[in-house]
Amino acid sequence: MxxxxxxxxxxxxxxxxxxxxxxxxxxxxxxxxxxxxxxxxxxxxxxxxxxxxxxxxxxxxxxxxxxxxxxxxxxxxxxxxxxxxxxxxxxxxxxxxxxxxxxxxxxxxxxxxxxxxxxxxxxxxxxxxxxxxxxxxxxxxxxxxxxxxxxxxxxxxxxxxxxxxxxxxxxxxxxxxxxxxxxxxxxxxxxxxxxxxxxxxxxxxxxxxxPSIAYRKEQSNLSDIINKANGKRKVYISLGTVYNDSAEFYKKCFKAFESLDYEFIMSVGKDTSIKELGSIPKNFCVYNYVPQLEVLSKADAFISHAGMNSTNEALFFGVPTILVPQSVDQPFVAGRVAELGAGIALDNESITPELLRESLEKILKDDCYKNNIKKIKQSLRExxxxxxxxxxxxxxxxxx
CATH class of the missing domain: 3.40.50.2000 (Glycogen Phosphorylase B;)
Structure with missing residues (x-):
């Protein structure tokens, strides 16, 4: 031993x-x-x-x-x-x-x-x-x-x-x-x-x-979250565990997507008060924490901070991603995903609800993103x- x-x-x-x-x-x-x-x-x-x-x-x-x-x-x-x-x-x-x-x-x-x-x-x-x-x-x-x-x-x-x-x-x-x-x-x-x-x-x-995809003890049953999606396409939104105190960004997401016929699962982290986000659109389910691996395994798209773990996990499950890098290595991760055609990288400083909505519709409706992810997904799994x-x-x- x-x-x-x-x-x-x-x-x-x-x-x-x-x-x-x-x-x-x-x-x-x-x-x-x-x-x-x-x-x-x-x-x-x-x-x-x-x-x-x-x-x-x-x-x-x-x-x-x-x-x-x-x-x-x-x-x-x-x-x-x-x-x-x-x-x-x-x-x-x-x-x-x-x-x-x-x-x-x-x-x-x-x-x-x-x-x-x-x-x-x-x-x-x-x-x-x-x-x-x-x-x-x-x-x-x-x-x-x-x-x-x-x-x-x-x-x-x-x-x-x-x-x-x-x-x-x-x-x-x-x-x-x-x-x-x-x-x-x-x-x-x-x-x-x-x-x-x-x-x-x-x-x-x-x-x-x-990616080291393994059972994490903190994961919980996802059924109550997924059931609220009513069989519609599901979009997961998370800024990870560090840069998640961003009420302004979450409100932009509300404005961008409130009229779309998709269901949005948003994780805002422990540092954000959900009450302080104000009125939440009917097509949003907002939580301080969700079991990310389970959500990604069911998601059709992911809006992320481009953290390496979250990005690897999304690619592992073949989920096209909109990346809004916050700091450190994240701009490089976002750039690599965009370079390989597996997602869209946006500038956090100039992001607007209109640009978010346009980008989401693009990655959900243009099959090139799903197709480009296949090679990355295969490489990660192998x-x-x-x-x-x-x-x-x-x-x-x-x-x-």
Whole structure:
């Protein structure tokens, strides 16, 4: 029996893809310890892992905000220092370490402990090829790199933490370029090679396993939601778990679709008060939460924030999508879907009810979107999901 250590940050989008993998490994007899913030403890314990909590205030979704970079670099280094204290001072020995791509410096734990590592990549592989070939990514990276380089060499608080890491653990902060496109002994990528841009330029240590579609304990019976659709075409609307406090967007959807003969299932998240949305059209069912996988399996169209997990899940079920990216990697995800003809990408800043209605009618009535999705859907399903990810993880312990 092998012992594995998973390390993650406080984000549903980064934790959820690993749950099926962890459950599968445990069912195969592996012992899994999972390091993550306390608020996600129950979610991971439900799949059988032993959880160790750590303090993390990392704000990854504003990481490139010019006004937040110093705070986020400090939080990133403090998070890494907290993890180093747990991992490097522990008497426990692990056969492999699985770390999230955002926590790229955790790969250093593997080097220090002579333990094989797995980088868990829940979005695209953002390596130098990706950055150099996509103008927007190159511009964002260049500005980000310049700001971080200045902070690492000039900011006293950051230098103090860097010195502690050097003195206590003999760890030198790597150049920012080493953190972009980081990879472990292998990297498990939760999409398909076909959907990944420039995948032909990646080496074979990147293992594309597709979305980790597995049972989630929080899912509920969908019958009451679907029954309200009265057999009509069903459109699912969700901005995910992070950028969902957007009453203005939801009201635009009401105005755009209230006269259409479709049924709309809208998930607004826990931070939005449904009462504050005002009058809800008769063809809308609005919830703070819905079981997304179940809804997507029945949906005819999806209006989404272009989060990677939600997008992969929609493509897995063959659902054409209107994408309204909010931040971080989402514009790149939306761009890739549009490039492959599987959906329509809209600009969140200039979106109107008229444009939303026109786009929805287009993806529902133009068969080209359904046809273009077929190849992506097939590639995602053939990638193998969480069972294949577990195979790759177990494989590195045999070759290490």
């Amino acid at each position: 092998s012992k594995g250590l998973f390390i993650n940050l406080p984000s549903h989008g980064h934790i959820n893809p690993t749950l099926g993998v962890v459950k599968e490994l445990i069912e195969r007899g592996e012992e899994v310890t999972y390091l993550l913030p306390e608020q996600f403890k129950e979610k991971v314990e439900n799949v059988g892992a032993r959880v160790k909590s750590y303090n993390c205030s990392l704000g990854i979704y504003k990481f490139a905000d010019p006004g937040k970079i110093k705070d986020n670099i400090l939080n990133y280094l403090k998070t890494f220092e907290a993890l180093a204290e747990i991992v490097l001072n522990s008497e426990e020995k692990y056969d492999y370490i699985v770390y999230d791509q955002v926590l790229a410096m955790a790969e250093l734990f593997g080097r220090k402990l002579h333990t094989p590592t797995v980088c868990s990549i829940t979005t695209f592989v953002f390596d130098e090829n990706f950055i150099n070939n996509i103008k927007e990514a190159a511009m964002m990276y260049s500005d980000f790199d310049n700001r971080i380089s200045c902070l690492l060499s000039e900011d006293n608080e950051i230098i103090t933490i860097a010195n502690r890491l050097r003195n206590q653990y003999n760890i030198e902060l790597p150049p920012i370029k080493e953190l972009i496109g980081t990879k472990g002994t292998i990297s498990v990528v939760y999409t398909s090679k076909y959907f990944q841009p420039f995948s032909d330029r990646l080496d074979d240590t990147y293992k594309f396993v597709g 990638a193998g999901g969480y069972k294949t990810a577990a195979n790759y993880i177990q494989g590195i312990t045999k070759t290490a």
